[in-house]
Amino acid sequence: xxxxxxxxxxxxxKQYELDRQPQYDSFRSALAGALTAPWRRLRNKLTLSSxxxxxxxxxxxxxxxxxxxxxxxxxxxxxxxxxxLLKILCRVTTPTTGEIVLHGRVAxxxxxxxxxxPDLTGRENIFLNAALLGMPRTLRQxxxxxxxxxxxxxxxxxxxxxxxxxxxxVRLAFAIATHLDAEILLMDEILAVGDTAxxxxxxxxxxxxxxxxxxxxxxxxxxxxxxxxxxRTIVLTQGRxxxxxxxxxxxDLYHKILRDSQQPTGTQN
Amino acid sequence: xxxxIVIRPPHRWTVPxxxxxxxxxxxxxxxxxxxxxxxxxHTVLGALWAIIxxxxxxxxxxLVLGRVIRTPSPQIPYAVFVYTALVPWTFWANTLNACxxxxxxxxxxxxxxxxxxxxxxxxxxxxxxxxxxxxGLVLAGxxxxxxxxxxxxxxxxxxxxxxxxxxxxxxxxxxAALAVRFRDFRFIIPFIxxxxxxxxxxxxxxxxxxxxxxxxxxxxxxxxLMDNIRAVLLNLPGDWRGLYAAVGWMxxxxxxxxxxxxxxxxxxxxxx
Numbered sequence: 001x002x003x004x005x006x007x008x009x010x011x012x013x014k015q016y017e018l019d020r021q022p023q024y025d026s027f028r029s030a031l032a033g034a035l036t037a038p039w040r041r042l043r044n045k046l047t048l049s050s051x052x053x054x055x056x057x058x059x060x061x062x063x064x065x066x067x068x069x070x071x072x073x074x075x076x077x078x079x080x081x082x083x084x085l086l087k088i089l090c091r092v093t094t095p096t097t098g099e100i101v102l103h104g105r106v107a108x109x110x111x112x113x114x115x116x117x118p119d120l121t122g123r124e125n126i127f128l129n130a131a132l133l134g135m136p137r138t139l140r141q142x143x144x145x146x147x148x149x150x151x152x153x154x155x156x157x158x159x160x161x162x163x164x165x166x167x168x169x170v171r172l173a174f175a176i177a178t179h180l181d182a183e184i185l186l187m188d189e190i191l192a193v194g195d196t197a198x199x200x201x202x203x204x205x206x207x208x209x210x211x212x213x214x215x216x217x218x219x220x221x222x223x224x225x226x227x228x229x230x231x232r233t234i235v236l237t238q239g240r241x242x243x244x245x246x247x248x249x250x251x252d253l254y255h256k257i258l259r260d261s262q263q264p265t266g267t268q269n
Numbered sequence: 270x271x272x273x274i275v276i277r278p279p280h281r282w283t284v285p286x287x288x289x290x291x292x293x294x295x296x297x298x299x300x301x302x303x304x305x306x307x308x309x310x311h312t313v314l315g316a317l318w319a320i321i322x323x324x325x326x327x328x329x330x331x332l333v334l335g336r337v338i339r340t341p342s343p344q345i346p347y348a349v350f351v352y353t354a355l356v357p358w359t360f361w362a363n364t365l366n367a368c369x370x371x372x373x374x375x376x377x378x379x380x381x382x383x384x385x386x387x388x389x390x391x392x393x394x395x396x397x398x399x400x401x402x403x404x405g406l407v408l409a410g411x412x413x414x415x416x417x418x419x420x421x422x423x424x425x426x427x428x429x430x431x432x433x434x435x436x437x438x439x440x441x442x443x444x445a446a447l448a449v450r451f452r453d454f455r456f457i458i459p460f461i462x463x464x465x466x467x468x469x470x471x472x473x474x475x476x477x478x479x480x481x482x483x484x485x486x487x488x489x490x491x492x493x494l495m496d497n498i499r500a501v502l503l504n505l506p507g508d509w510r511g512l513y514a515a516v517g518w519m520x521x522x523x524x525x526x527x528x529x530x531x532x533x534x535x536x537x538x539x540x541x
Contacts, residue, residue, distance in 0.1 A: 016539065030451060091276060091383040093538040100276040110381040119307045128303055131296045132382055 005065045005103070006184060006215050007089070012062040012098035014084050014239075018054045058084040059239045062098070068183070071206075071216040073230035073247060075223075075254050077261060080236040082219045086110060086186045089217070104183025104215070107133060112190045113173035118162035122153055122172055125161055129176050143179045150205070151175035171198060178205045185209065188219045203228065223251050285531050290385045300392035304371075305399060319400040320407050323359045327352040330472050340473050345503055349415050353502050354471040354495045356408055357430065360401040361437050361491055362462045367393040368441030369448050369458050376541040386534035387527070390442040394434065401430070408502075417503060425501040433494050436519045439526030440490075446533035449540055470496050475508065486511060490518035 059081040066072060074082050087093045089100065090108030115132040116125050126147060130140045148154050151172040153164070161169060174190070206229060210216055220226055226233055226247060233250035235243040235257070243253050290297075309315040327348060334340040335347030342350035371393040372379075379386065412419065444461075448454035469489055470478050475496040479486050486492045486508075493511025500507035 087538065088276065091274075092379075092381065094279045094535050095276060096278055098278075102274040102276070103272075106274070108383070114381045115378050117303055117307060119310050120303065124303075124306070128299050131299045132378070132384065134293075134296075134384075137295060 004067060006068040007064065007066040007103075007217075008101045009062055009064040010099045012059055012085075012088065012100060013057060013096050014059040014081070014088060014093070015096040016056045016058055018056055057239050059088070059095075062239075062241060064234070064241070064244070066215060066217070068104075068215055069210065069213045070232060071210045071230050072218065073226035073233035073250070074217060074219045074236065075221070075226060075233060075250065076236035076242075077257060079238075081239040082236055083110070083188055084239075085236070086188050086217065086219060089184075090186055102184060105134070105181075106184045106186060107177065107180040107182035108186040109177045109190050110186075110188045112170050112177070113161075116161055116169070116173065119160050121158050121160055122164070123157040125172070126176060129173070130179075133177065133180055134182075135176075135180055139181060143181075147175045147179050150179070150201070167198070174202060174205075178202075178209065183213075183215060185214055185216045187216070189221065223254070227251065279532075279535050281532075282528065283531060283535075285387055285527060286385065290387055290391075293385050293388060296384055297388040297392050297395070300375075300388060301395040301399075304392065304396045308396075316403060319403040323352065323355045323404050324407060326355055326359070330355070334472055341477075343474060343505060345417070345505070346415055349411055349417060349503070350474075350499070351472055352408060352411055353499045356401065356404045357433055357498050358466065358469070358471045358491075358495060359404065360397050360430075361433060362466070363400065364394055364397040364434075364437040365441045365444060365462050366459055367397055368438075368445040369455065372445040372449060372537070373455070373541075379537045379541055386537060387442070387531065390438060390445060390530065393441065394438050397437075398434070412502075419502065420504050422501045422504060426498055429494060429498050429501065432515060432519050433491065433498075435523050436490055436494075436515075439519070439523035441526070442530035443522070443526030446530040449537055450533060465491075468492075475511075487514040490515060490522060 062085065074085065076082055084093070086108065087110065088095050089102070090106055090110070092108075092110070113129075115129050117128065120128065126144065127140065130147075135143075148157065151168075151174075153168050153172055156164065156168065161172070164172070177190075206216065210229070216229070218226070218229060230247050232245065233243075233247040234241055235250050235254055237257060242257075243250050309318065312318060314321065330351045331348045335342070335351070340347065368390040371389045375389055378384075379389075444454060444458050448458060466472070468478075468485065469492050470486070475486060475492065478492065486496075487510075493508055493515040497507045497509075497512055497515075499505065
């Protein structure tokens, strides 16, 4: 059962330390902190006060098993840990507890056009961005024409991207991203851009990837996006999995959470 | 069989994954290429800027220290004497600063994309190396103009630059990581570099430093390097004992710098 899964997440947790960082932000205060540490420890022992740094568990006790070819939606209110989960999956940041096993190459799109340099031309940015997202050279050469075609900016390839319209910029970025050929595609809120015709194109591209066996993990605030693409949806709240199952049920639950949070306090308990 | 990637909480000390670094070598090249391209794109003089910095410094030092103060330069015109050391010094100074700025400038990438973080100081180093080569060409012209012939000993400049490079990488990466952890270092690093020039035999002969306080020469990781680079290029007597010290410093600085950087780099995304 576990053998045919592509992503296995066991007891994953991510803790951010909130107090410690600003406190030690400057060298001087770190030095002062180190010098006064024995005194503080002594005082804590005497007063028995637990002066542990205040911390925040952005994710806690996450257990998920994802099979190849699944398209999974990830929804939840702001601060639920959706983006943190994707960041850990693509190794931008490290977990505090737990373990993840990935059976396949990961392509992550935490932001469209990340790594684009405004002063470089479209053509130059295709090469830079493709290398950045881990596309091997042979693949890049094979896909170059397809990327240009899909983005529809063939006439503007030699113009710096800072002169592009937002639409052009996004189309180029999306074109590169969806030509990566990874087994696992992680996307954070990137479909909310472009005109309708282009969005249609993106849908098709994503659906095609999914049909080709690509595993997709999609973060979105847009229920329509989730409804159309995902069969299974995970609802995260306060760093924990609240629900993991069929998309319609997940969306119902999500709407209920949103309604509850909009209501003034007092109705709870 | 598909290769599995396992993600776990990091150990306290991890060894840099050299094989992964090699897999990402192309990205390192692209980062360097981007920096070069962007740096000169809107400039009138373009790549000439790589040459102008040490050249102007040479002119000023020649005027002030050579003509006005009459700093001794054994058997060699002061201009050539100072330039042969200014070229590697500029490389050293720029690399230390560039590593620091590179981490800050790539903060957006670090927060959103995974790649071996060591590529950042490495590409900063490579960019500096290109500048070094440009400045080296000018040096060749200068030697030709003053009719100073290179001897076979000049070939030793290659291993010497290699030692300088690795020392710069270690210290540059280490300081850049410190600058992420403690913001103060953003201001400290350029300051350190500025002061460092004056305690290194670049604009004056090593003999002056040694006669003032001998250990100052051996305690400074780059003093023997600047001294010996000049010595092999201009066929002056070198200090091989100092070179042992420099190699020792290199090993120490490279290992500790890279390890510190690598361990801090895991938290860059949370801290930048």
